[in-house]
Amino acid sequence: xxxxxxxxxxxxxxxxxxxxxxxxxxxxxxxxxxxxxxxxxxxxxxxxxxxxxxxxxxxxxxxxxxxxxxxxxxxxxxxxxxxxxxxxxxxxxxxxxxxxxxxxxxxxxxxxxxxxxxxxxxxxxxxxxxxxxxxxxxxxxxxxxxxxxxxxxxxxxxxxxxxxxxxxxxxxxxxxxxxxxxxxxxxxxxxxxxxxxxxxxxxxxxxxxxxx
Amino acid sequence: xxxxxxxxxxxxxxxxxxxxxxxxxxxxxxxxxxxxxxxxxxxxxxxxxxxxxxxxxxxxxxxxxxxxxxxxxxxxxxxxxxxxxxxxxxxxxxxxxxxxx
Numbered sequence: 001x002x003x004x005x006x007x008x009x010x011x012x013x014x015x016x017x018x019x020x021x022x023x024x025x026x027x028x029x030x031x032x033x034x035x036x037x038x039x040x041x042x043x044x045x046x047x048x049x050x051x052x053x054x055x056x057x058x059x060x061x062x063x064x065x066x067x068x069x070x071x072x073x074x075x076x077x078x079x080x081x082x083x084x085x086x087x088x089x090x091x092x093x094x095x096x097x098x099x100x101x102x103x104x105x106x107x108x109x110x111x112x113x114x115x116x117x118x119x120x121x122x123x124x125x126x127x128x129x130x131x132x133x134x135x136x137x138x139x140x141x142x143x144x145x146x147x148x149x150x151x152x153x154x155x156x157x158x159x160x161x162x163x164x165x166x167x168x169x170x171x172x173x174x175x176x177x178x179x180x181x182x183x184x185x186x187x188x189x190x191x192x193x194x195x196x197x198x199x200x201x202x203x204x205x206x207x208x209x210x211x212x
Numbered sequence: 213x214x215x216x217x218x219x220x221x222x223x224x225x226x227x228x229x230x231x232x233x234x235x236x237x238x239x240x241x242x243x244x245x246x247x248x249x250x251x252x253x254x255x256x257x258x259x260x261x262x263x264x265x266x267x268x269x270x271x272x273x274x275x276x277x278x279x280x281x282x283x284x285x286x287x288x289x290x291x292x293x294x295x296x297x298x299x300x301x302x303x304x305x306x307x308x309x310x311x312x313x
Contacts, residue, residue, distance in 0.1 A: 013276075017284075020291055021291065021294070035302060201256070
């Protein structure tokens with residue numbers, strides 16, 4: 001059993017390494033274009049909502065804690081602990097996606113979605129007024145939508161995984177002797193959290209270009 | 213192997229959670245001040261610290277087998293190779309003054 005768990009963890013990490021490389025390619029594109037259009041990066045980043053991004057960071061950190069507690073509950077054989085923590089994890093993950101929905105909605109309203117309708121606006125005294133963004137801003141928003149979009153997709157997959165694990169935990173399938181599925185789903189969940197830990201400062205907090 | 217893998221105490225998990233929470237607030241506050249060229253390194257240093265906390269404690273890599281640790285480390289090492297060689301290209305393009313950038 002011990003060896004099975006070790007093998008599962010190793011296999012999951014090999015998969016997570018491919019995920020690291022997958023997101024790594026996007027971060028590489030981010031670095032290259034940021035190097036080419038520093039001004040566009042600074043000014044476009046200013047259009048993102050730091051408070052909602054920060055809130056989502058905290059939501060994900062909470063969900064990582066509940067996930068770690070769910071794994072621990074399985075390790076000590078607490079069915080109730082698993083169920084409570086898994087439900088909390090799913091709820092926090094959903095909260096993240098709801099906040100993300102409102103962020104995306106605002107971006108659409110402000111015309112910040114790349115494509116033929118890219119027409120930046122900002123809110124001044126409650127009214128939408130046209131906003132001039134430097135050349136290259138569309139690339140920033142392309143990367144913003146791709147990176148956060150794929151991250152959100154991972155969240156959806158994670159919530160699906162957690163739902164399956166929740167049903168299995170409900171049936172009492174996990175205990176100190178066998179909890180591999182909880183453990184490796186947990187690894188996935190934490191990985192998605194780590195991606196956001198990097199996305200948040202790199203997309204939302206570009207230097208001193210916003211003031212509280 | 214006898215017995216089970218070590219179980220992380222709740223106290224440690226909560227401690228890491230609080231650390232992550234505080235570091236998130238620190239990174240937002242740090243972004244409101246201008247440190248010049250150090251802005252991004254500071255933000256990245258905080259992010260790497262947070263990621264390390266998650267990997268070591270929440271993902272319990274410190275309890276894993278040496279083989280798993282090697283896989284984890286090599287994964288991030290390859291990421292550095294990607295960034296290193298990528299920047300080796302893009303950062304040096306303007307040095308020679310040749311068109312094509």
